[in-house]
Amino acid sequence: MNCCTRPVPIKFVCPITEQIIRDPVRAPCGHVFDRTSIPTRKICPIDFGFLRESEMTADVILAGQISDYIRTKDRLCTSCKLNRSCNCLIL
Numbered sequence: 001m002n003c004c005t006r007p008v009p010i011k012f013v014c015p016i017t018e019q020i021i022r023d024p025v026r027a028p029c030g031h032v033f034d035r036t037s038i039p040t041r042k043i044c045p046i047d048f049g050f051l052r053e054s055e056m057t058a059d060v061i062l063a064g065q066i067s068d069y070i071r072t073k074d075r076l077c078t079s080c081k082l083n084r085s086c087n088c089l090i091l
């Protein structure tokens with residue numbers, strides 16, 4: 001089955017990139033982003049607080065949940081597994 005028909009759980013989606021988070025980090029404001037998106041956008045898009053890489057903490061629990069989700073073969077199409085910019089991950 002193609003995952004394009006299944007919604008990705010919102011907590012697995014980075015508010016900045018709007019794609020599945022691969023390396024989740026939690027900001028002091030409580031929001032979670034993909035680590036790679038922080039240098040590109042230094043403001044939280046939800047509460048407009050400053051995002052500083054030094055204040056980010058890795059969210060290992062969410063990282064585990066996301067890797068389980070990605071590993072589940074019937075949830076992600078080949079395109080998503082190979083290409084993180086697959087359109088079906090954009091909400």
Ligand SMILES: [Zn+2]
Binds near residue numbers: 030045047048
């Ligand atoms: Zn925030």
